[in-house]
Amino acid sequence: MAESITSRLRGNTTASGTAASPLSRWHYLVALALGALNTLSFAPTPHGGWLEIAIFAVLYAWLTRTTGWKSAALTGGAFGFGNLVTGVWWLYVSMHHYGGMPAPLAGAALVLFSLYLALYPAISAGLWSFCAGHAANGARNARPLRASRPFAPTWHGAFAFASAWAIGEWLRGTVFTGFPWLASGYAQVDGPLSGFAAIAGVYGVGWVLALTAALIVQSASAWFARPRRHAAVLLPAMAAIAVMGAGTALKRVAWTLPGNAPLTVRLLQGNVKQEMKFDEAGVLAALDLYERMITAHAADLIVTPETAIPLLPQQFPESFAQALRTFADNTDSSLLIGAFGATITPDGRYTDETNSFFGVTPGSRELYRYDKHHLVPFGEFVPWGFHWFVRLMNIPLGDLARGKPVQKAFMVHNQPIDVDVCYEDIFGEEIARTLREAAVPAGVLVNASNLAWFGNTIALDQHLQMARMRTLETGRPLIAATNTGTTAVIDPHGRVTARLAAFTTGQIEATVQGMTGRTPYITVGNNLVLAVSLVLIAFGFAFGPGRRGPRRN
Known part of the structure; x- marks a missing residue:
């Protein structure tokens, strides 16, 4: 030999x-x-x-x-x-x-x-x-x-x-x-x-x-x-x-082809400091900030970051909810707002809190809801036997309920939108499954995140890189709205076409073309x-x- x-x-x-x-x-x-x-x-x-x-x-x-x-x-x-x-x-x-x-x-x-x-x-x-x-x-x-x-x-x-x-x-x-x-x-x-x-x-x-x-x-x-x-x-x-x-x-x-008319989108980055996000003063400041950013001007779709408003919709101030509804109806703008969801019991109690997104469609009183399915261990749910570990950290809402694995798309001018929250977009098989099993497969992917938990570190760029992989796997564009970064628009070929600087307050305005068809990966997954x-x-x-x-x- x-x-x-x-x-x-x-x-x-x-x-x-x-x-x-x-x-x-x-x-x-x-x-x-x-x-x-x-x-x-x-x-x-x-x-x-x-x-x-x-x-x-x-x-x-x-x-x-x-x-x-x-x-x-x-x-x-x-x-x-x-x-x-x-x-x-x-x-x-x-x-x-x-x-x-x-x-x-x-x-x-x-x-x-x-x-x-x-x-x-x-x-x-x-x-x-x-x-x-x-x-x-x-x-x-x-x-x-x-x-x-x-x-x-x-x-x-x-x-x-x-x-x-x-x-x-x-x-x-x-x-x-x-x-x-x-x-x-x-x-x-x-x-x-x-x-x-x-x-x-x-x-x-x-x-x-x-x-x-x-x-x-x-x-x-x-x-x-x-x-x-x-x-x-x-x-x-x-x-x-x-x-x-x-x-x-x-x-x-x-692998995929353009489907439906392009959408104008606005992606909002509030840059709310994590240490004040859940304080009463921080919640009031977020309500004021995002009301001004959302109602600044029209777009087909306006997206806030994950838990941009850390309240249940039932807890939204009447003036805030009415301002958003009026703006959506008058400008023909659809809104996706990050907040918390819950189940209301017959006696009026809130149970089974979820990390959710709520969609406002112009001319409709029906509120779209997406509940995060793939939760972050120790941050959003506590594995059995590790409650003692979570108690060592000051992280609110550390044990949330899960949404369904496959949920309906959010419709924006006949263009179905697939929503996922933060951690979920690192699981390509789950996104492929949603596209594979949906009655009307989405043409655009939306991810909303709050990466402020990780400071100014390489986690932000790594997360964006994983989002780019999702576009390569599915042949669809992805738009990402984040609290502190990195808010970006990614085309179906994995190229970042627009990006906001991290730890700045601002927005991205872009036009996104939805896609139709299946890549082999959507069909067979892993x-x-x-x-x-x-x-x-x-x-x-x-x-x-x-x-x-x-x-x-």
């Missing part, structure tokens, strides 16, 4: 083929640093997708240095922890600065949460080790007096890595309501692989990313092997180039990437290297 570049650098086995020595701690520290570096692939880094491909190639090469599934899992876990603790550090801001949690406890919570999230890349790496035959190879190397058989990257290993990585990321975005923040595909919105989003979604883009990186390493490994076989070098290199070329070409495919990954993983377990009998060196 030809010696690979990674095996010559590894030195895990002796010349006589005795047991492989354990990896040093430096191996895992390098994986940790590599994960931290991968945070730079995501927003606000421009065109970070190219950097991510290079980082994943190094990660895959680093995995081939490991000696079995345990060291592979530890390597994947170290990479994941480095990536996530540096990528979601802004959770510390929400817990400590706005939630009032003591700094040491908030820091410890961030570390523990990142360690939990790191379990999923650890699972991916361990699963790859088994399916690629790497784990069996490590077991053989561990037997005394057996000839060393260093692991060389193969086609089998490349597809196993792609499939295991996609499954791990899907699990992270699903288990315990999911937290798919920083899923690897997001860094590709401006990268060469973004064209695959319309076919297989963000997890499919991550699958293609991992495959491309593994093929690059396979080609490089064959280049340094002795004797060098040109076919072994060229074929995986050409496959990697072809995949990137396909991703670029797919961007030009028009089922495609999951089916392909599971089939390849099963194939790896059944027929992979190490299960077909020993080979001669």
